[in-house]
Amino acid sequence: MEAALLYLAGALVMGLGATGAAIGIGILGGKFLEGGARQPELIPMLRTQFFIVMGLVDAIPMIGVGIGMYIMFVVAAG
Amino acid sequence: MGLRTVKFTARNARVGSNLKPQFRGKTTRRQARLIQRILAVQVLLTLSISAAIAVLKGAVPGYSALLGGLIYLLPNLYQAKQVLTARHSDNVRQTLRDLYKSEIWKMALTMVLFGTVFTLVEPVEPFSLFGVFILMQVIAWAAPVIQNQQFLR
Numbered sequence: 099m100e101a102a103l104l105y106l107a108g109a110l111v112m113g114l115g116a117t118g119a120a121i122g123i124g125i126l127g128g129k130f131l132e133g134g135a136r137q138p139e140l141i142p143m144l145r146t147q148f149f150i151v152m153g154l155v156d157a158i159p160m161i162g163v164g165i166g167m168y169i170m171f172v173v174a175a176g
Numbered sequence: 177m178g179l180r181t182v183k184f185t186a187r188n189a190r191v192g193s194n195l196k197p198q199f200r201g202k203t204t205r206r207q208a209r210l211i212q213r214i215l216a217v218q219v220l221l222t223l224s225i226s227a228a229i230a231v232l233k234g235a236v237p238g239y240s241a242l243l244g245g246l247i248y249l250l251p252n253l254y255q256a257k258q259v260l261t262a263r264h265s266d267n268v269r270q271t272l273r274d275l276y277k278s279e280i281w282k283m284a285l286t287m288v289l290f291g292t293v294f295t296l297v298e299p300v301e302p303f304s305l306f307g308v309f310i311l312m313q314v315i316a317w318a319a320p321v322i323q324n325q326q327f328l329r
Contacts, residue, residue: 123279127272134268141271146207148275149259150320153252156283157313163283164247164290164309168302171294 101174108169115162122155208260214319215256218249218312225311229304240301243293244308251285252316254278 130148134141222245230238258278293300 123276127276130275131268131272134271138266138268141266141268143207145259145271145275146211149211149255150207150316152275152279153313153316156279157316160248160283160286161306161310161313163287164306167287167290167294168306171291172300172302 104169104174108166108174111162111169112159112166115159115166119156119159123152126151126155210319210323211256211260214316215249215253217319218245218252218315221315222246222249222308222312225308233304236299237301237304239297240304241308243297243300244305245312247286247289247293247305248309248312250289251282254285255282 126148130144133144222242226238226242226245229241255278258281259275293305
């Protein structure tokens with residue numbers, strides 16, 4: 099029972115983080131497409147800015163993935 | 177002598193435009209240098225913090241901190257290489273596809289590395305590992321603000 103709850107906790111941490119990242123990266127990609135279509139000469143600049151902002155967006159989900167995997171592989175298994 | 181504007185059309189979104197890349201030079205190089213500088217600082221910090229933790233707390237927290245830094249750095253170095261050496265710079269759809277592809281690979285690589293560390297390396301000190309991993313993320317947030325990036329002003 100306890101192990102099942104731990105697996106559930108890990109899955110929730112990863113899943114909710116992934117939902118937030120999906121929304122954020124989707125909006126980011128849409129804005130990139132819009133900006134690049136309006137001003138194609140800015141695409142190289144937008145690409146590097148996209149890279150930096152994508153790092154900000156996916157930071158929390160990545161931490162969530164790490165903690166979720168720690169719960170599943172180490173805490174629940176041990 | 178007005179500004180040349182580009183209409184938002186499906187053709188532009190699909191095949192890009194033949195406009196000369198006026199802003200490609202200095203701004204992009206400066207941003208690429210910023211990314212390289214952030215990554216270099218992160219590599220140096222990972223190594224120095226791991227060494228300091230190893231000396232102060234022992235071998236297990238030390239290598240856990242190093243592993244936390246490497247789990248962050250390896251996917252990010254891969255993605256930075258993909259983004260900074262991309263070829264299709266005039267086609268917005270192709271560029272976005274490449275960016276998404278590199279992001280998916282980065283996420284997959286991070287998960288594989290976490291899984292590998294948690295299954296193969298024993299014992300692991302979680303506070304050191306996640307401490308350095310989170311510190312690297314915080315540096316990535318703080319660096320554009322410190323560098324006074326245009327889009328954050």
